[in-house]
Amino acid sequence: MSHTKAIAQVEELLDRIGKPLKPYLPIIARFLLVVTFLEDSVRMCTQYSDQKFYLRKHRGFATYMADVFLITNVSIMVACSCLAIAKRHTEVAVAGLFSVVLMQGFGYGLIFESSFLLRALSITGGLVMLLADAMAGKSKKSIFAGIPQLNDENMQSTYLQLFGRILLVFLFMSFIFAGEMTIARGIVALIAFVGCVMVVIGFKAKWSAGMLILFLSISNVVLNNWWSLHHLHPQRDFQRYDFFQNLSIMGGFLLLVNMGPGGLSMDEKKKNF
Numbered sequence: 493m494s495h496t497k498a499i500a501q502v503e504e505l506l507d508r509i510g511k512p513l514k515p516y517l518p519i520i521a522r523f524l525l526v527v528t529f530l531e532d533s534v535r536m537c538t539q540y541s542d543q544k545f546y547l548r549k550h551r552g553f554a555t556y557m558a559d560v561f562l563i564t565n566v567s568i569m570v571a572c573s574c575l576a577i578a579k580r581h582t583e584v585a586v587a588g589l590f591s592v593v594l595m596q597g598f599g600y601g602l603i604f605e606s607s608f609l610l611r612a613l614s615i616t617g618g619l620v621m622l623l624a625d626a627m628a629g630k631s632k633k634s635i636f637a638g639i640p641q642l643n644d645e646n647m648q649s650t651y652l653q654l655f656g657r658i659l660l661v662f663l664f665m666s667f668i669f670a671g672e673m674t675i676a677r678g679i680v681a682l683i684a685f686v687g688c689v690m691v692v693i694g695f696k697a698k699w700s701a702g703m704l705i706l707f708l709s710i711s712n713v714v715l716n717n718w719w720s721l722h723h724l725h726p727q728r729d730f731q732r733y734d735f736f737q738n739l740s741i742m743g744g745f746l747l748l749v750n751m752g753p754g755g756l757s758m759d760e761k762k763k764n765f
Contacts (some may be wrong), residue, residue: 517750518625519577524743525618526573528736529589533569533595535729536562551601561599568592584628586619610662611737613722617659618744624652625751653754657697661688664704667711683707693746694757701748708745712738 502616536543543562547553551660553561572588575581577755592611597603668681668688684707690700716738718731753759 514750517746518579521743521746521750522577522579522622524739524746525622526589526740527578527743528615528733528740529569529573531594531732531736533566533573535733536566547599551599559596565592565595576622579626579629582623586623590616590619598696607666610666611734611741613659614661614663614741614744615737617656617662618741618747620652620656620659621744621747621751623755624649624656625747627652630753650755653748653751654694656758657691657694657748657753657757660741660748661691661704661739662686663708663741680707691745691753694753694759697753697757697759698749701745705742705745705749708738708742712742 540562544555544558547558547561548555560738568588569592572585575585576589593615594603597608597612602608628646664684664687667684684704687700687704689705691697691704712735716731716735718728718735721728721731
């Protein structure tokens with residue numbers, strides 16, 4: 493009982509600390525979610541000739557096809573990112589950004605690389621959470637005379653939240669299973685694993701998502717500090733790419749913190765008892 497009371501007190505304290513940020517959390521989450529696409533569009537524009545050379549030399553693209561590929565990617569990323577941030581035509585924005593993930597995976601030949609695949613799955617989870625948020629917003633508007641109605645949007649949002657939670661944690665598989673296992677790494681991996689399980693089953697989902705955001709924030713700054721590298725360093729662009737992708741995954745977790753885990757979760761089932 494004292495253990496439960498202590499957890500409740502910690503949750504209440506965190507609620508008070510986070511209350512001033514709560515009104516701004518959705519826009520912050522949506523911006524972070526698409527920031528990797530915005531950064532990627534800037535990189536494609538500023539390194540256009542290098543990108544085009546790579547596609548022609550190493551991926552076998554014809555000159556005009558390389559141009560079409562780059563221009564299409566930049567156009568979709570900018571347009572759909574703006575729609576996502578503005579919370580307009582979210583279905584179109586999500587479909588467009590997901591198509592970019594697929595195009596770049598196949599276009600650059602990365603689709604079967606484990607690092608890219610895990611990140612792509614986590615970013616897709618964030619996009620799914622964005623879609624669930626939009627559908628949940630629609631279901632709230634379908635309240636008549638103060639009585640909530642069970643509709644397709646509400647059910648779809650519930651299943652999408654579950655699917656999004658599952659996909660979001662894939663990035664942490666690389667932290668848990670990759671690399672040489674030491675005592676320190678084992679402890680970190682265990683904490684990350686517990687947090688991932690809690691997110692997937694929806695148990696204390698907001699706080700476990702917050703814990704994973706903190707974990708990802710620290711590791712992102714430590715491991716992907718691209719700003720400390722010389723601008724000609726060969727790893728600079730790779731680290732910058734990973735850094736902004738991690739920010740986007742954090743945006744997906746922030747959406748989870750903001751909207752909750754949904755009906756298919758232990759947190760929701762506990763309310764019925």
